[in-house]
Each structure stands twice: as structure tokens, then as C-alpha cells.
């Protein structure tokens with residue numbers, strides 16, 4: 001039997017995104033919220049709402065017991081975790097399934113494997129994905145670390161096995177820094193993720209970040225939906241994403257897409273996933289896999305016409321993928337700007353009351369956001385308040401439309417990074433698509 005009522009274990013724009021897909025499928029939704037989010041748009045739009053705790057995420061959006069209770073009292077028969085919060089928590093997925101509630105996500109064992117980057121790399125290697133050269137697993141011994149680093153050549157990057165959000169990474173340029181940086185990375189990882197395990201890999205000089213969207217039915221069928229280019233980053237956090245990548249040819253997409261979808265099919269992967277690579281001099285190097293919907297998923301939706309949340313829900317119902325690989329086509333170009341409530345140049349967060357809000361509109365313009373005039377942006381959560389996604393028949397037209405749409409967006413009362421996006425898309429390197437993961441920070445530094 002199909003899903004009747006989905007509890008959305010998230011907040012903000014992604015909670016709305018999930019609600020919209022559910023509503024179009026005739027499925028009811030239950031919003032959960034902290035006391036700080038009582039008047040948030042996702043709570044207003046959902047069919048039912050349950051308060052799950054005080055503002056700190058640890059006591060609300062990460063509070064497994066309260067979320068499960070909310071599902072029980074509201075008679076939800078499925079949970080969608082969105083991204084962040086509990087979306088990649090294998091234990092939560094298991095608890096949900098143990099309560100006979102459908103988990104709209106991958107199999108718990110796959111979440112667990114891919115959540116440990118050392119295990120993920122090992123699994124990816126076995127599945128035939130190209131890896132960044134580095135240690136064969138976790139490293140704790142300093143002499144062993146020095147031997148491995150000498151073998152792959154400096155600079156190397158020390159990474160936390162349980163890292164995420166760009167944290168727990170240290171670039172190391174020479175042997176005499178190894179011990180200090182391993183200790184630092186380990187203790188930062190311990191503090192942030194409760195696990196001090198680190199591993200080492202080659203630090204690539206000037207790569208692009210290119211990731212493939214995949215989908216599996218959990219029974220050995222899998223497809224890919226092409227790539228996204230997320231190279232424009234600050235502090236390893238994505239700022240603007242596009243699909244397709246300006247540097248990937250249709251032949252390369254088919255070849256690499258074939259490799260990743262075969263890997264997912266061999267794994268018996270279920271649901272949506274993203275396989276992230278660094279790309280340099282025409283070569284792909286696997287860095288990690290995210291076992292959830294990504295913030296930047298709309299750019300893929302724009303160029304394929306496929307509703308990824310609807311697909312996730314279908315798969316959780318045990319249905320087949322709605323499309324075969326042959327039926328998936330890539331048309332035009334899409335770009336997403338992450339709009340944050342922050343100072344555009346110092347990046348200091350800017351929570352507060354939105355006094356006026358006007359969303360961009362018009363042909364091929366999509367705004368995913370829970371903003372409204374009078375909304376108080378709480379200081380407790382992520383600063384992303386909206387995503388502006390624009391489509392064009394080709395990259396050039398997409399950029400022209402994006403310029404027009406950014407000009408229409410008005411958010412008053414708080415600072416936003418809209419001015420940064422407006423300046424960013426005027427840069428010749430961005431217009432020509434000639435940028436790497438280092439580009440944005442270098443540009444910000446020279447801009448003064």
C-alpha cells in the first residue's frame with residue numbers, strides 16, 4: 001500500500017520542498033518544529049504540525065525519541081529526513097524502520113558504510129570507482145603517515161573519517177607538520193563528530209568538484225541523472241552550483257555515469273545518492289558519497305524534468321524507478337545560488353526579522369524558500385534562507401536570466417549574500433566556466 005502521511009523531519013526550504021512533492025502525490029504531511037520555528041512556513045503549509053522541543057537542534061531536530069513520538073501521535077506512516085540533521089544517521093533510519101514507519105532514504109547499512117569516509121573509500125574502490133591516491137584506510141601512527149605521505153608526495157590532506165560540512169580537514173605541506181596536523185585534525189574531529197579517526201590523501205592542486213546524482217530501487221536497478229558542478233566554494237562549502245558541468249562532454253557523462261550507476265546497481269543501493277568526485281586534468285577521483293537528497297538537487301531537476309523527491313517517495317513505497325536510463329535526457333542549463341542571511345563580504349551571520357520580501361519570478365525561475373515578510377530568521381540554525389534556481393536553453397542564456405532574477409530578489413531587514421552572487425556572475429572566469437574549487441576564495445582575497 002502506498003504512503004498516506006509523511007512526517008518531515010526537517011525545517012526551512014527543504015521541508016517545504018518535501019511537502020510540495022507529497023501534496024502533488026495526494027499524500028498528507030506532518031511538520032515537526034522547535035519552539036523557535038512555531039511560525040515557520042513549513043509549519044503553516046503542512047497538514048499537521050507537532051512541536052518537538054526547544055530551539056537547540058540537539059533537543060528538537062536531532063531528538064530521535066521526540067520525532068518518533070511525533071510520528072506515532074500523528075499517525076505518520078513514513079519519515080523523510082531531508083538533508084543535514086538526521087538524514088545520514090543510520091541508527092535513526094533503523095529505529096524508524098523498527099517502528100514500521102517507511103524510511104524515505106537508503107538502506108541503513110549503506111548510510112553507515114558511506115558515513116564513514118574510510119569505509120566509503122574502500123567500498124568505492126571495490127566497486128571500481130577511481131580514488132584519490134592515499135592511505136589504505138585509517139592512519140594513527142605518525143611514522144606510517146610520513147611514509148604514506150612521502151610515497152604519494154606533498155601536499156597531502158589529513159581528513160576525518162566521520163567528517164562532514166568541510167570540517168576536520170588539514171592540508172599538510174611537509175613531513176615536519178604531519179604530527180601536529182594529525183593531532184589537530186583528530187581532536188577537531190573528536191570534538192565535532194565524537195570520532196578521532198583520520199586518513200590521508202593526496203591534496204589535489206586545482207581540481208573541480210563534480211558530483212553525480214544516482215538513484216537505485218534497492219533491488220539492483222540503478223540510474224544516473226548526470227553531474228553537477230559545485231566548484232564555487234568557500235571554506236569547502238558550496239555557494240553556487242550548476243548542471244551540466246561546463247567541462248564535461250556528453251561522452252564523459254555517459255562513461256562516468258555508466259560507472260557510477262553500475263556501482264549502485266552492484267551495491268543494491270536504494271533511493272537518492274550523490275557520488276562526489278574531484279576532477280583534474282580530465283580524471284575523476286572519488287572523495288565521498290552522500291546518502292541523501294542534496295541542497296543542490298534542483299539543478300538536476302531542471303535539466304532532466306524529473307522530480308527527485310517524488311522519485312524518493314516512490315522508491316520508499318517499493319515501486320520501481322519511474323524512468324529507465326534511456327528515458328533520461330539532459331536539456332539546457334541550470335544554476336542555483338544559495339542565498340544566506342549573512343554579510344556578503346564578511347560572511348557574519350545576519351539573523352533577524354525580514355521586513356520586506358519579494359521573490360524573483362518569470363519563465364524558468366524557481367525560488368525554494370520559507371521566507372515571508374515579518375518572518376523572524378532564528379539564530380540557531382543554518383543561515384541559508386532561500387535557493388534561487390534558474391534554467392536556460394544554454395549556459396549563456398541561463399546566466400542572463402540569473403542576472404535578471406537576482407535583480408528582482410528583495411530581502412529587507414537582514415543582510416544577504418545576494419550582492420556577492422550578483423558580482424560573482426559578472427566575473428569573466430565564471431562566465432566562461434573556467435574555475436576550480438580554489439577560485440572563489442582567491443577572488444574574494446583579491447577583491448579586498
Ligand code: ADP
Nearest residue numbers: 163164165166167202203204209236287288437
Ligand atoms: P565534507 O564531507 O566535509 O564536505 P569532502 O570530502 O566532501 O568533505 O570534501 C569537501 C571539499 O574539500 C571538496 O569539495 C574539496 O573542495 C576539498 N577537498 C577534499 N578532499 C580534497 C583533496 N584530496 N584535495 C583537494 N581538495 C580536497
